[in-house]
Amino acid sequence: MTAPYTEQQFIHLVRLAWDLRGLHMASLVELPKNEEPALLLGVESTAVKVRATKERGVWVFTWGQGPEQRVRALGEEAAQIIRKAVHQ
Numbered sequence: 001m002t003a004p005y006t007e008q009q010f011i012h013l014v015r016l017a018w019d020l021r022g023l024h025m026a027s028l029v030e031l032p033k034n035e036e037p038a039l040l041l042g043v044e045s046t047a048v049k050v051r052a053t054k055e056r057g058v059w060v061f062t063w064g065q066g067p068e069q070r071v072r073a074l075g076e077e078a079a080q081i082i083r084k085a086v087h088q
Helices: 005-022 078-086
Strands: 028-030 038-041 048-055 058-062 070-072
Touching: 005 028, 005 038, 005 048, 005 058, 005 078, 070 078
Parallel strands: none
Antiparallel strands: 028 038, 038 048, 048 058, 058 070
């Protein structure tokens, strides 16, 4: 049985959170009742929301609208790219 879409999103986000922890970056997994899950990075007023979505059959992490604000979710460098983008 395959997991619901939002459960798959959650699994990708938790893996990212673990990878970011290894890079000494704290995060918070958000599981709102009626919205997609997200990973919060930073403090409340400047928090960045990272989401896991499927684009053309490939899982990606996004944290904005631009093409430079997305990275393949299964890429080994995803956590490093996101960490660098958040700290700019």
